[in-house]
Amino acid sequence: GQQVMQIPQYQHVQEGEDFTTYCNSSTTLSNIQWYKQRPGGHPVFLIQLVKSGEVKKQKRLTFQFGEAKKNSSLHITATQTTDVGTYFCAGPWNNQGGKLIFGQGTELSVKP
Amino acid sequence: NAGVTQTPKFQVLKTGQSMTLQCAQDMNHNSMYWYRQDPGMGLRLIYYSASEGTTDKGEVPNGYNVSRLNKREFSLRLESAAPSQTSVYFCATGAGELFFGEGSRLTVL
Secondary structure, three states, X not given: OOOEEEEOOEEEEEOOOOEEEEEEXXXXXXXXXXXXXXXXXXXXXXXXXXXXXXXXXXXXXXXXXXXXXXXXXXXXXXXXXXXXXXXXXXXXXXXXXOOEEEOOOEEEEEEO | OOOEEEEOOEEEEOOOOOEEEEEEEOOOOOXXXXXXXXXXXXXXXXXXXXXXXXXXXXXXXXXXXXXXXXXXXXXXXXXXXXXXXXXXXXXXEOOOOOEXXXXXXXXXX
């Protein structure tokens, strides 16, 4: 069945270093979403990408959707301790509208 | 305006016991979701409800039942709890982006 795979599972960086997490789907996605979950918290929506090749920026965060709409990435420039948490990508399951499935997440830790 | 409210926040069960997790939203969305989160597994969809009166299985529905009581409420029932159901459960709602509750931490001994 359809899977959404995310790598790496963990990433430890020094504050100020960059960070990237990658998301790959076994099937073409109509859209992809990204969420952030702080330790002990609940997932919070960051962004949705819809168009092939789309790039969106939110301050130090850059989101990309691949040309084939089967992969996506989140890049954080110059990480800060406030970036700590787990980042998830999510896409429609078998492109069935509302059913959203998540990747395994990338847990980011930032050393001051 | 609470958003998505889940109860209880914590629960310990013995194997074979039953319980219901409650979820209510005041955001007026049609869609509601139940996910479970386990270390290294991300969030896995248990059940989904597109609207009042409709429910649909997700990735891991076995051992669970759901009830969409009305537009606001979506409950998740464990009829006979098993240790493999020890997890953090999240309810969510939304049209497009999802809004999550604070989570319910369930331990089955």
